[in-house]
Amino acid sequence: MDQNQKKQAVARAALAYVETDTVIGVGTGSTVNFFIDALADIKHKITAAVSSSEASTERLKKLGIDVLSLNEVDSLSVYVDGADEVTEHKHMIKGGGAALTQEKIVAAVAKRFICIVDDSKRVPVLGKFPLPIEVIPMARSYVARELVKLGGDPVYRQGVITDNGNVILDVHNLDILAPRDLEQTLNNIPGVVSNGIFALRGADVVLTASESGVATFD
Numbered sequence: 201m202d203q204n205q206k207k208q209a210v211a212r213a214a215l216a217y218v219e220t221d222t223v224i225g226v227g228t229g230s231t232v233n234f235f236i237d238a239l240a241d242i243k244h245k246i247t248a249a250v251s252s253s254e255a256s257t258e259r260l261k262k263l264g265i266d267v268l269s270l271n272e273v274d275s276l277s278v279y280v281d282g283a284d285e286v287t288e289h290k291h292m293i294k295g296g297g298a299a300l301t302q303e304k305i306v307a308a309v310a311k312r313f314i315c316i317v318d319d320s321k322r323v324p325v326l327g328k329f330p331l332p333i334e335v336i337p338m339a340r341s342y343v344a345r346e347l348v349k350l351g352g353d354p355v356y357r358q359g360v361i362t363d364n365g366n367v368i369l370d371v372h373n374l375d376i377l378a379p380r381d382l383e384q385t386l387n388n389i390p391g392v393v394s395n396g397i398f399a400l401r402g403a404d405v406v407l408t409a410s411e412s413g414v415a416t417f418d
């Protein structure tokens with residue numbers, strides 16, 4: 201089974217968490233793209249979707265799935281998204297696709313966060329994957345200096361502008377042993393819009409695809 205087959209298998213497994221006649225939240229990335237494609241087969245089951253990126257919105261609409269803005273809904277039954285890393289505590293690093301801020305907002309509204317990954321994303325401790333941080337452009341150098349003080353090595357993601365008009369710093373070599381504390385600390389740096397640690401609101405269910413099938417961890 202190659203990585204794409206694993207992504208497809210875990211994406212299909214997430215369909216079991218889609219509740220009838222509800223609005224669902226949809227994440228961003230290659231794993232979620234398989235989920236969107238699978239969702240198209242049961243699109244009449246749901247009322248609509250709220251998307252976390254322009255890319256996912258475009259894919260959902262192309263497949264005939266109604267997309268609402270988050271301001272039009274009070275709640276989401278479920279939010280389905282991938283991750284760059286996930287631990288046994290269901291803490292994640294996200295933002296490899298630069299959509300972390302909208303992902304965090306849409307996830308916050310959802311009753312349940314279903315994280316869909318292949319087994320390459322499961323880690324004992326977060327931090328091998330460089331931590332994405334979305335930053336207001338004029339604060340980039342200041343925020344980078346603050347990140348160095350915290351022991352990180354920030355790298356400006358050249359040529360990437362987020363859907364919110366901001367830039368991304370990818371922080372290497374951060375010690376993420378206390379993810380909830382670090383998530384809060386990073387949020388408090390002026391100029392940081394959001395950071396890719398999802399621990400204060402982690403996943404509720406992690407579905408992991410491996411050679412032996414899809415495992416559920418809840």
Ligand SMILES: O=C(CO)[C@H](O)[C@H](O)COP(=O)(O)O
Pocket residue numbers: 227228229230231232281282283284293294295296297298299300303
């Ligand atoms: O956080 C994300 C995008 O901002 C993605 O969920 C994360 O990067 C995983 O992507 P993929 O499924 O392509 O590996």
